[in-house]
Amino acid sequence: MTARSQTKTLIAGALLVAAIGAVLRLWHIASTPMWLDEAYSAYAAGKGFAFLWQVVPRYETHPPFYYSLLRLWTLAFGDGLVAERALGLAAGLATPFAIAWIAAAAGAWLDWDVPRRRALVFVAFALACLAIPLVEMAREVRPYPVMILVFALTTRALIAIARQREAGRPLAGPAFAVYLVGLESMLWLHNLGPLWAAALGLACLIAFQAHRASWTDWGWFVGGHAAVAILYLPALAMLIDQAPTWVRSTWLSFGAQGLADHLPVLYAVPGWQGLAAAVLLVLAIMILVRQARAQRLLTMLLILAILPTMLSILLSITIAPVFITRTLTPVAVPWLVLLAIGAAGQRGKAAWLGAGAALMLAANMLAVDVQMRGSPPIQNWYGALRWLQPRHRPDDLILAYPNEGALPLERALQDKALAWRVMPVPVAVPALDQGGWHPTGSRGVVSLPKARLEAIARSPRIAAPRRIWLLRLGNTTYDPGDMFLTALRRDRRMTARFVDGPIDIIALDRK
Structure with a gap:
């Protein structure tokens, strides 16, 4: 296949999966009623900002930041059902493009040739369009679709930081600024923001390459994170105030069966098709362990994909149940990039194995998406x-x-x-x-x-x-x-x- 024909094929395929992804996110969006959690969001957004910042922290475990975003959105676009869902829908429709952007940056950092980079971007985009948690969360009047998009953009900033540090350039710059804004946003969007901050901070430390850092770089690194921590203090005070009530009387329970049911959906590998994802992960690891920069990329993506889930499980075991699938859906972003690397990075016979596994996984995700769209609403x-x-x-x-x-x-x-x-x-x-x-x-x-x-x-x-x-x-x-x-x-x-x-x-x- 010539370069021109490959480009045309990938563009046509991208348009097709983009259309399918949009249909899946829009399907019944105007005829499905809000369930309890969404109604909480709509209720809070219908109040004034004084209520959001003075009353909500007295009873709500989440910071009022997302409710304030939704309030601004409804002031601009109205408070109808579709208008309120449009904020999450806009974030959900943008997320596959953000994940494709991450894949493009990863391919460039790995010095892949143009055909492999194009294939990587296409596979990442296609999987993101069909990924079960990304499709489902884009339909909710909750902070999760915004969190997913912010996490994706922050992941892209981390790769930019790693590349500029490898090239010997200073830490200070647009990429580090975007990272800090994303880090602060993740902290304020959800009460489990510290889990995301831990993963992002550790990944940033790997991208930072401390052994090559000057005192000026260390000043920016420490000072930037200190500024984020200081700005987070009001939300932390709300969390500390609410935590005892949650610990004493949470409605959640936690057990091995819940993990077995929810982890496969969280990582877009439900049913026996998880074998396809396992194949892609193995192929990705085989590719990324071969050189130092690829090892850094692998480590960063694994931390971002796994650490928040591990911390959530640890908190559920030791303090109080907090493990809920929808609260952890941003981990799908780095996970899908890893799977796309496994699908597009191999050569020879292994390339056919990766392509087949990716096609099998995408077909299964599409089937589950369609099945879920035909299912009754959470609360009818x-x-x-x-x-x-x-x-x-x-x-x-x-x-x-x-x-x-x-x-x-x-x-x-x-x-x-x-x-x-x-x-x-x-x-x-x-x-x-x-x-x-x-x-x-x-x-x-x-x-x-x-x-x-x-x-x-x-x-x-x-x-x-x-x-x-x-x-x-x-x-x-x-x-x-x-x-x-x-x-x-x-x-x-x-x-x-x-x-x-x-x-x-x-x-x-x-x-």
Whole structure:
């Protein structure tokens, strides 16, 4: 194949996978309701900046930085369902290009010839377009798609730092500035930001090549990281304040089965097709262990791909469960670059092995993506409204216990232009200083004692309507023994019930 024909083939292939990736990210994006976590984001973004920076830190474990970004986004583009998802979608659509940029920089650093570099960029781009966690996170009104993009751009900056240090140039410059901004952003985007900072900092130390550093370079290195640490102190104070509540009453659990279920998805290798990824990883290692600069690249990518997950597992074992697949999705970025190196870097018969493994992996990811797009939403609030509409009357009252259940319900009501009365119990999020305990680790959501629930059930506002609806999310956690339901049934009888996953809605009519 001539160079011109190879270029045309790769461009055509890139356009095809880009279109497929865009379709997968857009599929049902306007018809899938927000689930609880997304509703939290939309709720916070609907408030003013004073609420975001003064109230959110009192109950939310995450820093308010992402909510502020979403607030600015909605002020510019509106607060409709598609508008709010568009921030993550924009980041998700940009991420494959950022990963291709990383692959291009890696190929140039390794002094590969032009055909291999082009193949590397194409494979990295194609895998990024189809990667299961990248497709899924691009659809969420959560910080994860932004984190993935920031992590990718920071990884690209690290390769630039490594190349300029190898060439004997000073550390100070645009690449180091981009790295520091990315490092600070990762710290402020999520409460597990220190895990990402640890991986990025260690990778930066390898790129820095301390043995070749001057005192001026050391000053920039230490001073830059010190500035990042100082700017992070307010978020660290929020994390320290919230951590005890999370540790005492987290809803998460951690075990070997969870790792077995989630790690393959996190690293884009579900099912038996993980063999293809293993082949690509072995091929990549065989390529990168041959020279010093390639060994540095291999070490940096492995640290970025594995260390955050290892630290998350360690924290889950020793302190409190924090391991959640979606919080670790940025590790897919360096991992996909490694797999692309394995696919494009070999010659001869091994090249056919790498191409076949990459094709097998891409086909499997596409099949899983399509299957997931056809699956029901995480929480089907639109389905709940369809069931409720013919049964709901204008004077009905919906009680949301715990109070956070009102967030996705009210969001779905807004999307469907329905003005129904909803009463969060005991009060709207955040239910600060309301007594009770916090079974999910959030001070904004409480489980109330029996006497308090009985008093609420007898209150005039709840006693007046002829029919009330009790919405429960996680009733075994927040209402063990059905205490609130029992209190409401003292003067009422159950007449209808809707259960779909965690959504439990009960109609209670006056006797």
